[in-house]
Amino acid sequence: MFWLWATLYVLFFFQISAIFTTVYLHRAATHKALTLNPVVELLMRAELWLYTGIVTREWVAVHRKHHHFTDVPGDPHSPYIEGLWEIIIGNPWYYKREAGHKETIERYAKDIPRRWYDRLFLDNGLLGIVLGLGLTMGFVRWLNPGHAWWYAPALGLGLYLAQGILYILANALINGACHALGYKNFSNTATNLRWVAWLSAGEGLHNNHHQFPSAGKLSMRKTEVDLGWPVIRLLRKLSLAQVKPLPEAAIARQSAEIGQIPELAAEEVTS
Ligand SMILES: [Zn+2]
Numbered sequence: 654m655f656w657l658w659a660t661l662y663v664l665f666f667f668q669i670s671a672i673f674t675t676v677y678l679h680r681a682a683t684h685k686a687l688t689l690n691p692v693v694e695l696l697m698r699a700e701l702w703l704y705t706g707i708v709t710r711e712w713v714a715v716h717r718k719h720h721h722f723t724d725v726p727g728d729p730h731s732p733y734i735e736g737l738w739e740i741i742i743g744n745p746w747y748y749k750r751e752a753g754h755k756e757t758i759e760r761y762a763k764d765i766p767r768r769w770y771d772r773l774f775l776d777n778g779l780l781g782i783v784l785g786l787g788l789t790m791g792f793v794r795w796l797n798p799g800h801a802w803w804y805a806p807a808l809g810l811g812l813y814l815a816q817g818i819l820y821i822l823a824n825a826l827i828n829g830a831c832h833a834l835g836y837k838n839f840s841n842t843a844t845n846l847r848w849v850a851w852l853s854a855g856e857g858l859h860n861n862h863h864q865f866p867s868a869g870k871l872s873m874r875k876t877e878v879d880l881g882w883p884v885i886r887l888l889r890k891l892s893l894a895q896v897k898p899l900p901e902a903a904i905a906r907q908s909a910e911i912g913q914i915p916e917l918a919a920e921e922v923t924s
């Protein structure tokens with residue numbers, strides 16, 4: 654029983670963070686493919702703050718710089734420049750290195766507002782991590798009352814680290830493997846890896862994304878699964894998100910020009 658709820662807790666928060674990262678941090682905040690209802694946005698931000706410690710302005714700036722200098726000098730995390738294993742293992746370090754450059758944040762995240770709750774709470778990633786860790790320990794204690802005093806802190810730390818490591822690994826695979834391994838629909842330096850897309854709510858379809866960064870939907874082929882897209886569609890249905898129209902004409906034209914997506918169907922890009 655213990656392993657069941659422990660595994661569910663880890664997988665749940667890993668996947669929730671992955672979905673909120675792609676929907677909020679990546680597609681909404683960075684590329685403006687959609688606008689979220691402010692309450693939904695704040696909930697996503699709070700979860701990411703507690704379980705990843707990510708600061709929105711930093712993530713947005715580092716990622717925009719990655720698009721600006723993709724796989725050329727200046728890219729914060731390119732496997733072509735640093736090496737594939739260096740990115741897969743050291744991705745958090747490369748991210749932190751770039752996020753620490755004040756001029757990167759000032760140049761690439763000008764439009765991200767800094768409100769009072771950012772200054773007080775959300776800009777402090779370490780505070781988020783400490784609180785998230787405390788919540789996890791509290792959850793273990795609530796589920797298992799009556800154990801020795803060390804049980805909840807030790808187990809809570811283990812669960813929190815496990816979900817964090819899975820999240821870090823998924824992001825490292827996107828920044829590393831999805832620029833080096835896998836297949837391409839379009840001629841840019843990024844690649845698609847279907848299994849990474851399953852782990853990361855669609856982010857593994859990175860070749861598609863680099864071709865159409867402002868598209869809210871990352872899948873192009875019928876066999877490509879973007880779990881972030883149904884979430885966005887649901888939010889749109891509930892009037893909690895406004896989604897920018899997909900660049901259907903450009904997608905169809907480029908697909909035809911390249912001739913690499915023969916099965917690309919009209920409903921795939923218009924849904
Ligand atoms: Zn990339």
Ligand SMILES: [Zn+2]
Nearest residue numbers: 716720862866
């Ligand atoms: Zn992007």
